[in-house]
Every structure is written in C-alpha cells, then in structure tokens.
Amino acid sequence: MINRTITDRDGVKRYLITLNVNGDARTVLVKGNAILANVLRDDFNLTGTKKGCELGDCGSCTVLLDGTPVDSCMVLAVDADGHDITTIEGVAVNSKLDDIQQAMINYAGIQCGYCSPGMVLSAKALLTRNPHPTEPEVREAISGNLCRCTGYVHIVEAVLAASQGKLVPGEHEYPREEGGSI
C-alpha cells in the first residue's frame, strides 16, 4: 500500500511510507532500496536494533513484523509500509521490563549485549505463540540469533524460566559458597 512517491531532480524515486512502530504511526520518505533496519536506526533513532552482518545471518537486527520475528536488514522499508513493527524499545511497557528481559538479566543470559535485543524479540515471539515451550523449541526459536559470548546456556535457561514465571534463579542453582554445578 504505497501511498505516494516523489522523484528528486536526479531522477531518484522516494516513497512516503507509514510504519506503525511500537504503537506510534511514523511517516518517512525512503528510497526503494532502503532496508528497514536502517530506517529504524537512522530515521527513528531506534538504535536498539543492532546490525551485525546485513546479510540475514546473525539475527542482531531482529524485529517483530506483525508479531513475527524478521531480520530487519532483509526487509525493504517499503514492504513494511502499513505494518506493525515492534523493536526492542517497544518491549518494556511504561518502563516495566518484560518477563523475558528480567529473566535474561537475572539468569545472565546477557554478556556483551549485542545480540540481546534480537534474542529478546525472538524469545518474545516464541512465548506469545507458545507460552510453555520445551527446551528444543526454545533452541529452535533462537537459532537465527547468533551469540558469540554465552554458548546459549544461560539464554535458554532464561527463556524457559520466563515461560514458567520464575524470574529469579534460586540461590541453590549456584550455591553461595563456590559456584557449584548447573
């Protein structure tokens, strides 16, 4: 549903599109080859959407397009016209963290944090469609999000914990004394 186009003096056509980002209608003029990740980051300053490869490999730029996780570096902005987009900035409501965010913090599912926004959104989409996933289902749901720091161990644990409403790990899991086994 492209509404309007404008052609500049060099003959480059631009499209006027409206994206519903985190509940706000945002209108912007983009070139036909503009990717959604860049529009979110550069036009709307929503830099929580990360770029790690721009090839759809790493998943750092994951956003929800009408609730479905997509690599926003692989989506043309014009194709997102009129659609609902949730970025990481739209996950916490009125500064209250989502359960997944809280579990990711408490279970140390975050290290460098670069994959975390995409990871949270993929997990959020999973728990929305399947509130009580099994471990293999969690692993599958985040398999498009690469993490170089954690070996995914604490991320998987955090997503499962969030699905069970167990947002704070019990001390027994890592005994106060000296680490312990997992």
Next chain:
Amino acid sequence: MSKQYSQIGHSAPRIDGPEKATGAAKYTLDLKFPNMLYGKILTSPHAHARIISIDTSEAEALPGVKAVITHKDVPTLKYGLSPARWDENIFCSDKTRFVGDKVAAVACVDEPTCYRALKLIKVEYEVLPAVLNFLTAMDEGQPLVHEEYANNINTEIHQEFGDVAKAFAEAYHVRTDTFIGQRTYQCPIEPHAAVSMWDNGKLTIYSSTQSPHYFQYYIAREFGMEMGDVRIIKTFVGGGFGGKLEPTGLEFAGTVLAKLTSRPVRMFYDRAEMFAHNRGRHAQQMEITTGVDKNGKILVAHANFKMDGGAYTSLGIASAYYAGALLPMTYEFDNFKFDMYRLYTNLPACGAQRGHGAPQPKYAFESHLDNVAKDLGMDPMDIRILNARRPDTVTPNDFKVNSCHMRECLERAREMSGWDEKKKNRVKGRGIGVSTGSFVTGAGYPIYRTDLPHASAFIRLNEDGTAATLYTGAVEIGQGSDTVLCQMAAEAMGYRYEQMKIVAADTETTPLDFGAYASRQTYMSGTAIKLAGEEIRKQIIDMASFMLSLPPEDLDVDNGVIFSKSRPDKTIAFEAVARKHFVLRGPMLGKGVYTPPRLGGSFKGAPVGTSPAYSFGAQVGEVQIDEETGEIKVLGIWDVHDCGKVINPRLLHGQVHGALFMGMGESVWEEVQFDDKGRILNAELANYKMLTAMDMPPIESEVLDSYEPSGPWGAKEVGEGSTNPTLGMFSNAIFDAMGVRVNSLPLTYEKVWRALKEKREAEAKAKADEAKPQAAAEYCQPAAPA
C-alpha cells in the same frame, strides 16, 4: 571451605543488564554527532601487488565527498607490537600485502556516497606472485612479503630448558606426532567501529576497544602527539575476544579524515571487512615429540612449530611465544625444547584470539598424549593424573605456580562424566575424551615497554553516602568486569553492590588500566580496586569511631552498616557516616594501584607467559560418531575449573560456557578459508559456521573450592583458560570413538568420514593379505589441510 562474604561470591545481576536488555545501551555504531561525516576505507583486491599509481580526482569531484586520503596524507611511521617488528602502515605506499590491505579512505555526507566514492578511486596495480602457504614460505625462491625480512621469517624462537638430549636418550618410549591447526576468526557480533573528532588540537575517539590505554598510546605515537591530547572513550563493546585489542584503520584513518574536515567522522568495518582485517587465530603446524618412562611419566617434550602470521606482526609475536610458553603448564616435566617460526604470508594478519596462542598447541599436545597412552596401554585419564602439575611448583621455563588443583580437576571430571563406567561399557561409535588447560591471570609484562602500573582505580563517595562511584580504566567487553569489580569495591568498602555506580574505560576521566586481555581484569584491576575500597573502609571506620565514641579497632563495616565487634547493639549506617565525613572533612576518595611483582626468567622471550597466577581446568567430552556420514553428535561435556575464589558464580559459568562454545566451534566447524588468490571464501557468518543454539550440547560446568594466595580474595582467571582444553578434548573423544586420529583442525564430519573410510579400506586390505601385521591400520595419515 572459604569465608562467606556479603558482596562477593554471589550471582549479582549485571550492572549493565537493564540497559542491554532494553536496547538503551549505545555501541559505537549507534553514536551520532552534529555535522558528523561517514568514512570508509578502500582496500587491496590483490594478495600481493605493487602500487603503480593512485588517482583520487574523480572521487574528490563527486558531490558529498568531503575528503579522500592516501599514504601521502598520513604519517609514514610504521606500527605494530614490538619496535623490532613495527611493519604496518596506515596506508600502503609501495605495495599491498593481502586482500584487504589499506590503500585509501574517504569521508562523505552519508554511507552510500562513501561506497560510490571508493569505486571512483583509480588504483593501478602490478600484481606480484603471492606467498599463500606458510609451510613453504621459507623456501628458496619464494617471493618476499617484506623485503627486509629474509625467507619471510617474522619471528624465530629457539628455547631449551633442562637437558633435552639426555632425557630423550633415557626415555623408555619416544613418539612424534604432527598436527595442523586452522585459521579461525574471533567473530564478535558487533562490528569494529570508531568515531573520531578534533577540538582545539585535542583528539577524541569513541571506539569499540578492549584497551583504551593502548589505543591512546599507539595513536599518540603514530601522530607525534602527547598522550594527554588523545582521549579514547570506550562505548559498550559487543564482544572482542582479542580482535579489538589494537587500533585499526578505523581509528588511524578516522583521525586524519576528522582533522582534514574539522568534523566528526564515524567509520566501521562491515562483516566481510572484519574478516579481512582478521587478527584471528594463526594456522599452525605442530610437531610434538615426547619421551616418557615406562610408567608414562613425561620426561621431556619438544615442540617444533610453524605458524602462519599473515602479512603483518600485529600481536602475533606474543602468540608465537605463548604457543610454547604455556605447554609445560598442566603437566610436570623438567626438560623442554621449543622451536618456532612465525612466517609472513600474503594473507590477513593473525593476532590474539581467546586463549592467545595456547589452544592449538594444547590440542596437539593432548592428542599426542593420548597416542602415547595408547602405545603404553594406559588409560588417558591415568596418564594425565600421573603427570598433573602440583601447587607451589616452577615450570621448566621459570613460571611460578602458586595454587593448582590440576589433579583434583581431572579426578572430579572423571567422576562427573562417569569416565570409568563409560570406558568399561563401550557403545559402538561412541567415544570419550579428556584434556586439560591452563592460562595466565593477566600478563606479567605490558604490551609495550613501560614502567607504568598495570591497573589503578579510585572510588568516590557521593556526599550523602547513598552512592559510591568506581572509576577504573578496566574494560567491560561482555565478560562482566563492570559487575564483578563493583562487587569487589563494595566488599572492600563494607558497602552494598546495589548502590555502586561505575565510570570506566575513558582515558580522560578514569585512571590507567591496561584493559581486557590475558584474563587480567578480575585479578589485576580487582587488586587495585580492593586497595581503593580499603582506603574508604578505613576512613569510614575512623569517622564512625568519632561518631560512636568507640575505638576504631572495635569497629567493622559490612553491607552498609558499621558495627561494634564487642557490643553488637552499637551500629550506624554507612550513609550517615559518609555524610558526616563530607561535612567535617570534605570529599571521601579511595585509590589503589597494582603492579605485578618481577616475574619469570632472563632468557629471550622469558616475559611471555609470566603471570602472578595460573588457572587450571579439565574437560571431558563424549561423542557419538555416525560411521555412514562422519557426523559427530556431542552427548555431553563436563568442565571442572580451578579458578580461585569465585566473585560472581553465574557470570563465571557464563565465561566457561562461552569459552567452551568458541572452542567447540574451532574444534569441529570454524575455519577461515581462502582461494588460490588469497581471497577469503567465507567472509560471512553463514559459511563461517558459528554454532547456533541448536548445535550446543549439554554442558556441566563446575568449579573447585580453590584459593589463590596472591589474588584479591583468592581470585584468578577463568575467561580464556576454558577454551584451552576444548580442542584436544574433542580430538580425543573422536579418536576414542573411531580408533583413528584426524590430525588436523577443524575435525569436520568429512575428515572423520574419510578417516573411517581409510580405516575400513586398510582393514579390508589387511584381511586380504594376512601375512602383514594388522597394527599398520591403527594410525591413519594426517588429512590434508584444507
């Protein structure tokens, strides 16, 4: 059992958790400044080529292009790790030495204009024959990568300790094996990025860096500036793993572009450029010979290595020394010989990657040790326990080891994994392997020659005592240093972690710290911070003594409360005391500094590998091999570590998981591959094959109750040491499952399948010709390196 503490020894949630979980955390590529330009670097498309001419006129004429620079616009001073091997320039002037070598750069109003401008720069090259195979790089008649380095030798190491010849002569069994390690890349998910800007002769660079201090030093040196006029500010860093320890063209070119345009310039490497910049793990050929007595006690070892350095020294001279230096760590033997050639090739430079220099040699040594055990009819676990290093010992190359639970790590891993049971009840296609590792807790000497301390810190109390800010040059890159250092500060002060704030890794506002490498932050920065916290503690107790009219010796402070040791009802809040101090005596500051003691021997290369403390660990892994396809299914991994006092258990185990994950990738999947022109074939994440969540096997990670007497509260390293055993562990598990050895990394399904096929063919041949002994099929030839 060690003492209970209120602030350390607990899994406090990360101090930067909420920012990272909500997308608020700003990484360098997220920064924008008014009037900011965008920069890109033009690189060589040839592995080895003479530059005939560079014509930038068309690029300069393109609207939106604000500056175009080449070697004529930048200092000609070479840079690198050690003065004897400064061999890299900001831009190539005479020739380019790898596909990706820096030739020119542009600054433009936006990124699309940058890419158009790069295409308009006309570089005329004369393509030269390239050196692409490090194993033949020394041969007569090979082209020279650098004319001043004969036979393409970048670094040559020959070390000998004890009486090697005598020990080999006396050995009951001597065996030699040769292994090949592949080139891997750190692959942080965050691309390298820098924003450079000038203000009145002062240069400020926001950078994705592991060491603001080294960046400040190198950049000031390169541009002939005072260090005080260069400010490096670390933003959030999306992983480093060694690849962000030295400045890149982004900082060097950005500095010049920002100066010429008087505007901030933001630059980054895209994923393919990151692979081309590289500085990852060296490919290596590793020949290991050991002599053992009839009980399997190692008497002597000779490591004879060659490594592919790529086109420049980078941090690779340290990697070359580390490769041998850490070999005699987990097992005790007195006689050791280490020969190494680090060779120049026309490939991207190699440098420091997690476990710096140690993981591949460890893979070779541990694989070799299993071969030796098999020759002797010994259980691989038994030969390791027999040779395991003991505490308070000195290695043949003069490294002093204090705490060491190598033997206990092995024994616990044996128990956890059900080793004996699994060895007894064999399942077809299934194998179990063990390996050990060890790593430095911070390097004993700095990267460049200086007498500066290695770490320093100060703590400032807010005037009402409701917050304390830790100022440190320590570098959070994801490993959790900001969190554990705040826990340590709070513990030393008698304060609460929850009230700590931190300002870190900005060369202008935080005191010197060398940064995040060699697993040094918890120990070295932690020692400085402990001293700073103790200065606060002392001042708090002094003031409380005045306020409560009790002698300071009777007072102690913990968890934000000052209390009398003799009269438990007498307490006062930390905040009240801090406020009173400010009113009567002014701001309260605590400071601390750390310099390691003089360490190591006096032979050439003796400083590399020195450390005030060493971690130890053992890993056991169980695999199932599909004989039809060579597919390796990992059934389980058991990791036991001796890493001293644990400051934050959950973050610590996260380090073990991440190190193991990286090691597993290097063991089975990851390899940077080149074509016959020196171009990278898989400079993207899909074909480099990082492991996904679906590829990770179950991991059981455990730490021993350990105390390092020299460390803060007994702490020592964990973050890199856990990568060291992994490659050897996989190699040995696969060997155990198949009965044949794949002698080159990565241990891909294809190589496993080929080894099994060769074994079957050899067995069939042996059966057909029964006159020949069957033992010949036991060891297959090394698979050809890819």
